[in-house]
Amino acid sequence: MKNPKVQGRKESIISRELTLILIKEIDDVILKAVSISEVRLINDNELAKVYYSFIAFSNQTINQNIVQTHLEEKKNLIRKLLARKLEMRKVPDLSFVYDDSLDRANRIDQILADK
Numbered sequence: 001m002k003n004p005k006v007q008g009r010k011e012s013i014i015s016r017e018l019t020l021i022l023i024k025e026i027d028d029v030i031l032k033a034v035s036i037s038e039v040r041l042i043n044d045n046e047l048a049k050v051y052y053s054f055i056a057f058s059n060q061t062i063n064q065n066i067v068q069t070h071l072e073e074k075k076n077l078i079r080k081l082l083a084r085k086l087e088m089r090k091v092p093d094l095s096f097v098y099d100d101s102l103d104r105a106n107r108i109d110q111i112l113a114d115k
Helices: 004-025 062-083 101-114
Strands: 034-042 045-055 091-100
Touching: 004 034, 004 045, 004 062, 045 062, 062 091
Parallel strands: 045 091
Antiparallel strands: 034 045
């Protein structure tokens, strides 16, 4: 049986390290705009679902498909860099999922503002 405290700690560490990797170690301007909102470990730490969002700067024309493509292209490198930082026996495979909660919140605010 999984210990929720240990599970939460692992998820938090992976989230923090992924954020640092994207900001400091990956040489990709588009991935520097990515923000990790949550990490969930699944199947006894075999898979880490990484929920992300991004902020498009004024001089960039990026969308979710472009960001997802860049994340998928760099996934193996990101996992390799993550393995160097974690003290886990097995580093989970990464699955990047776009977190649309901010988009939904903005849509709700817009609907309320229109009334």
